[in-house]
């Protein structure tokens with residue numbers, strides 16, 4: 681099936697805020713342009729081979745990563761730039777403020793995976809160079825961009841489609857909600873009690889949805905929520921940093937497993953989505969991950985293309 685993509689102009693679009701500390705740093709129009717550019721980058725990677733010529737990017741990782749780290753390294757290099765990588769706590773030996781000001785003297789951009797959202801905000805504030813959030817306690821925008829690109833490839837314009845996120849109201853759920861809302865995609869987050877999405881972020885997404893016609897909702901009943909879904913999304917029950925709660929969460933989240941019975945409540949041919957890494961037998965099962973509707977590796981591939989588009993919009997010549 682040929683991918684249906686958005687048109688793209690010749691000039692590189694820009695992000696007015698100059699930042700991607702969180703999803704809200706991009707306007708709805710900039711998000712559309714990013715997705716259009718990501719589709720073009722995927723189709724014609726050779727067009728962008730030199731766009732980051734002479735540019736260096738610092739990648740900081742306080743937490744483990746496979747997809748994000750490798751796709752950012754590849755993205756920068758395939759765009760003609762280069763990167764340096766630092767793994768470990770960012771502010772162990774000196775405050776973030778000083779780290780940021782050092783990095784900004786050597787490299788033109790920072791990509792950071794952190795525990796606290798405040799760390800990303802401080803890097804941007806003190807560094808005065810574009811900062812990309814590569815996952816924080818509150819957001820995972822790069823994941824959401826790749827997810828929306830994946831939905832667009834499958835459905836064309838996904839406005840009016842229904843995505844149901846089942847599990848923990850976490851960073852991945854937050855970013856997906858904010859971006860679905862801005863594109864007019866309905867989204868329900870189904871969680872156990874006590875694991876609802878952050879109230880402020882939920883409210884922000886809900887209000888954004890009022891402008892575009894997207895219904896942003898929360899539910900406790902996963903099976904009812906999944907009724908009529910075009911895509912069902914899940915993520916690990918215990919995020920990085922919550923390892924001590926893993927056992928308790930396995931008990932609480934057991935009724936929220938995305939298995940074949942739950943998928944049967946969705947529309948026929950519904951997509952199964954997961955940001956990965958996944959724990960087979962917990963939040964989902966092997967059969968669903970390997971099913972015909974599973975787009976998990978498309979999502980992973982699109983991390984590369986969506987992040988290239990983001991880097992082009994922030995740093996490209």
Ligand code: CP
Nearest residue numbers: 745746747748955956
């Ligand atoms: N989905 C995602 O961010 O994967 P990594 O943790 O491997 O980077």
Ligand code: NVA
Nearest residue numbers: 850915919920955956
């Ligand atoms: N919610 C997960 C996402 C991993 C990509 C975490 O923060 O660990």
